[in-house]
Amino acid sequence: MPVNPDLVGRSFPPTAPYLVGREKMREFARAVFADDPQHTDPEAARALGYSDVVAPVTFAIVIQEQGLQQLLAEPESGIELSRTIHAEQRFRYSRPIVAGDELTAHLSVVGIRTMGGNAMVTSETQITDAAGEHVATATSVLLVGQDDA
Template identity: 35%
Template sequence: MTFDPAAHAAAMVGHHYRVSDFYEIGREKVREYARAVLDDHPAHHDEDAARGLGYDGLLAPLTFVSIVGMIAQRKLFDEVVTGYDLSQIMQTDQRLVFHRPLEAGDRLICDVYLESFRQAAGSDIIVTKNIISDVNGELVQTTWTTLVARSGGEVDENIAHAVKDVMMHVAP
């Protein structure tokens, strides 16, 4: 019998896992990320500016959580929702609820839920929910990510390779 990624994904709705280790937000990583996304707010680069706003460390840009999300999503497709070619997956929507700002020094834990799965127009639509908290259990962010995947058909290996090199970069 042939493995059907779509049927497997549908059967896994409701599945939950916790990423095995915490992610510690480093001061220099905050600065690096802020430069990469062209966010020049002083609180991302200067500790005195962040302290002036009432924080202990540099504030991470709002989208910094995407680093944690990439780690969590990789495990999702490696271990839970298997059988998909990552070059055939595209994020189409994301909703973020901010419970408090991310600061350098935070140690984050990510719980991932496969929230829903459906098929439409020849594609598989997968929604995940990530609950990010600190190691003390304080809720930091909740995110929902919608992904559209293809679980059938041929994949052009040249395109798959190009997409992997451009879009699937994993932070060290």
């Protein structure tokens, strides 16, 4: 089944709030080799004016992933995980993510480009805090391979 072109313009419900924990950010920082002390040491982060440790810029993928799961679970999407690779990722921030933030993701499909039976599905995830303020926009492009059937 090809990727459903009717996905363009589709928005999924906001995800459940995700409470950003200091230890999760430390683990993520180690995993991506973000060794600046602001990512692991609350005092270093406070010295820079933050209330707690600051997430590495790519940490937003942890929040975005919840929205992507909704898209991938959509039975009529035509997106089969076994034929899908994550082709591109971008982040645009209004402010950094810090430990203690409670964040929600709201994913929308903004484009589908078909090329020789393959499809590039572009989604944007708006990440907001508990007050509803924009924190980041995460843009992903999934490359969905041609169905072999």
